[in-house]
Amino acid sequence: MKNHKRTTIYDIAKKLNLNASSVSRALNNDSNISEVTKKLILDTARELNYKQNSLASNLRRGHNRTIGVIVPHINQNFFANVIAGIEEVTYKKGYSLIICQSNESYEREVDCVNTLINQHVNCIVISVSADFKEDTHLKSIVEHGIKLIQFDRVADNLDTYKVVNNxxxxxxxxxxxxxxxxxxxxxxxxxxxxxxxxxxxxxxxxxxxxxxxxxxxxxxxxxxxxxxxxxxxxxxxxxxxxxxxxxxxxxxxxxxxxxxxxxxxxxxxxxxxxxxxxxxxxxxxxxxxxxxxxxxxxHSITMGQTIANLYFDEAGSGTESLGNKVINIQPExxxxxxxxxxxx
The missing domain is CATH 3.40.50.2300 (Response regulator)
Incomplete structure (x- = not known):
C-alpha cells in the first residue's frame, strides 16, 4: 500500500520557492502578507491537500478550542447523555471534545487528567471514579490555569463549579x-x-x-x-x-x-x-x-447542556461568578x- 505523506507548510514553501514562515503567516491570515501572496499560498495548499494542525495553530494564538471530559463509563446511558448534552452546545460554539474514561480507577483518572493538561484544553469536565482517593490531580488542573467543572460525583471540599442532582x-x-x-x-x-x-x-x-x-x-x-x-x-x-x-x-x-x-x-x-x-x-x-x-x-442531557453553558457564560468569560458555583438539576x-x- 502506498504511504501518503501528510503535506506540511514546508512542502508548500518548497513548491512556491518561499520560506516556511511566510507560508505559516499567510495560512493564519497575517495582515503583513499581501492578498496576492495569500491567495497563491491558499490555492497551493488546497492543491496539495494541506490540513492545518489546529492544535498547534491554537497554541500559537494562545488558545485551544477544546474541552476535555472525564467520565467513569462512556457506555452508561447517564454519562453518554451528559456528553451528548455538552457536545450539543460546544459544537455550535466551534469547540471540540476530548472524551476520556476512568473505568472507575483512580489511577486511570489521574492519567486522564494529566493527558488533558498536556493537550492544553480550555476546560476539564469530570465526574470522579468510584475509586476516588484525594483531589491533588484536580487541584493541578486549576494550578495550570485550566477551568474545572465537576458534575454528578464531585470532590465536595474543592471550590470549583459543580453541576449536580438533588x-x-x-x-x-x-x-x-x-x-x-x-x-x-x-x-x-x-x-x-x-x-x-x-x-x-x-x-x-x-x-x-x-x-x-x-x-x-x-x-x-x-x-x-x-x-x-x-x-x-x-x-x-x-x-x-x-x-x-x-x-x-x-x-x-x-x-x-x-x-x-x-x-x-x-x-x-x-x-x-x-x-x-x-x-x-x-x-x-x-x-x-x-x-x-x-x-x-x-435529566442527564440537560445536565450536559448546563455544564457547557456554564463554561461559556461564566467560566469561559475569564471572570469568576459572584453567584453560587453549585447548580442543582432536579431529578424526576x-x-x-x-x-x-x-x-x-
Missing amino acids: NEQASMEAVSHMIKEGYKRIALLEGPQNLNIFRQRKSGYLAALKKHGIAVIPELIIENAWTKELGAAATRKLLSLTQPPDAIFASTSDFSALGVLEIATKMNIPVPETLGICGYSNEAFTEITSPAITTIDQ LIIRKSTSKCNV
Missing part, C-alpha cells in the same frame, strides 16, 4: 412512594460512601423512613451493591433473611436494580406484589424489562409497574 430529595421521594404503595420493609442497596452521591441517596432513604415513622433495620442496608452482579448477590442475601424485605431501593444504579429483578424472577417472587423494585438513573432498558422498573431520571421519579403494588 440526590437526597429524589431518594426521599422514591422511598416515600414505596411506603405509600404499602411496602413496609424497604431494603437499601448503597454505593461506595466515599462518593457524595451515594451518601446523599442514603440520607434520602433514611429521611423517608423517619418521616413515615419506620424504624431503620441495619440488616436491610447492603454496602457497595452498585453493579448488576453485586445487586444480584445482595438480593440473594436479603431474601434469605428470616424476615426478608418486601421492597428494594437500588440507589446505586438501574444495573443494580436489574440484578434484583433477575434474582426475583429466578426465585419466582412476584414483582411488584411480593417485592417492589426501584432503581436510579433511568437507563433505557428499564422501560422494557418485565415488569418495567421504577427509577429516577437525572419515574413510577412504573415494579413498585405499583396498589394498582396490581
